[in-house]
Amino acid sequence: MKIAxxxxxxxxPLFDGEIKLVEVDYIKKQDGMHLIVYIxxxxxxxxxxxxxxxxxxxxxxxxINPTKDASYSLDVSSYGLDKPLKFDWxxxxxxxxxxxxxxxxxxxxxxxxxxxxxxxxEDKVVFSLDExxxxxxxxxxxxxxxxxxx
Numbered sequence: 001m002k003i004a005x006x007x008x009x010x011x012x013p014l015f016d017g018e019i020k021l022v023e024v025d026y027i028k029k030q031d032g033m034h035l036i037v038y039i040x041x042x043x044x045x046x047x048x049x050x051x052x053x054x055x056x057x058x059x060x061x062x063x064i065n066p067t068k069d070a071s072y073s074l075d076v077s078s079y080g081l082d083k084p085l086k087f088d089w090x091x092x093x094x095x096x097x098x099x100x101x102x103x104x105x106x107x108x109x110x111x112x113x114x115x116x117x118x119x120x121x122e123d124k125v126v127f128s129l130d131e132x133x134x135x136x137x138x139x140x141x142x143x144x145x146x147x148x149x150x
Contacts, residue, residue: 002026003066007035010064011057018042019049020089022079026072033072035061038079042093045078084143091120091144098147101127103140114147 001009003026015021023038039045039053053076061074085091085099099117103110115127125144126135 003035007037007061007064007066010066011037011060014056014060015039019045019053020087022083022086022090026066031073033067033070034075035066035072036075036077038077038083040079040090050076050078081146081148084145088120091117091125094146095119098149099127100145100147101136102142102144103136104142105140107136107140117144 004024007026008021008024011024012021019039019041021037022040025034025036025038027034027036037053037057039049041049054074057074057076085094094117097117098114100112100114102112105111113129115129117125118128118133119126123138124135125138125141126133128134
């Protein structure tokens with residue numbers, strides 16, 4: 001099992017409050033290996049949230065010892081607005097808001113578009129575009145990201 005997957009599996013139960021675990025990466029950077037824990041919550045992540053999660057994870061990560069004593073830096077970060085929505089609670093956060101949608105193949109001459117996210121079931125997502133609702137099977141969607149308006 002990959003280090004990032006192992007860490008996600010082991011620490012995910014610790015996130016039973018407002019702050020949610022979204023993703024874990026284990027990557028090499030110029031200054032060495034980094035274990036990056038991405039978090040999110042309804043009203044966005046603050047620096048204090050990152051500090052709180054860092055303190056919360058120190059002891060469990062020592063116990064898990066995912067790198068078998070190899071050194072790494074722990075980074076706790078907001079998941080970011082440019083990252084794809086992965087979990088139902090993330091989708092709910094964006095109901096009624098614009099999102100970027102990228103499909104695996106063209107549907108109605110569109111492979112990428114911006115629409116309002118209306119609803120999500122287990123296997124379908126409902127969007128509105130030009131005042132019309134339509135649904136797309138999840139298996140047709142490469143990813144959905146929040147739309148950032150400047």
